[in-house]
Amino acid sequence: MTDAATTTSGPVHDFIAKAVSDHPVVLFMKGEPEQPRCGFSAVVVQILDHLGVEFTGVDVLQSEELRNGIKAYSDWPTIPQLYVKGEFVGGADIVREMFSTGELKGFLEEQGLL
Template sequence: MTDAATANPVHDFIRQAVTENPVVLFMKGEPDQPRCGFSGVVVQILDHLGVEYVGVDVLQSEAIREGIKSYSDWPTIPQLYVKGEFVGGADIVREMFSTGELKPFLEEQGVLAA
């Protein structure tokens, strides 16, 4: 009998995205055209820091939009992943940026040049 989590194709897609790309932002819209203010804030912070990342537009798929919430057990979008680990949503990313924690964290993860 297979575990429901391993048999979920949406979770498989998400797992593959966060495994194959060092930084992934599940967001509403595209990085060059965010479709919500919270996604826009995270895009601005990542762009300001010069982080290369992949944006996944959850508005393209209801399954992904709902699947990312259950995958991370986090109720809101956007969601930032670094090296396969969930970092947080807009409030957490903004807080980490404003306190100066985000840049060193990204440098430690090897996704931002020191």
């Protein structure tokens, strides 16, 4: 079985799909919301905290399978990754841009999360 096959199906994919469907806002990040372990993850946590949105953080440093699995799941090469109501929103640059334009706040309000 190839790496691509293991990341698009199986327990890691199922875990990611469950996390995304069970929680309205999920941030796949390095570290935990209380203690981010990379600057990009820290920026997204600060933005979400500033907006006052409740979110669940998933530490991708728990396993290499999870770290690679989330990249395959979203077809997005970097971490952190923000999901809102099952939809992939983006990584740190996109979240920062959406925040600075006010788009993120409006999107979260539309989703009934603020």
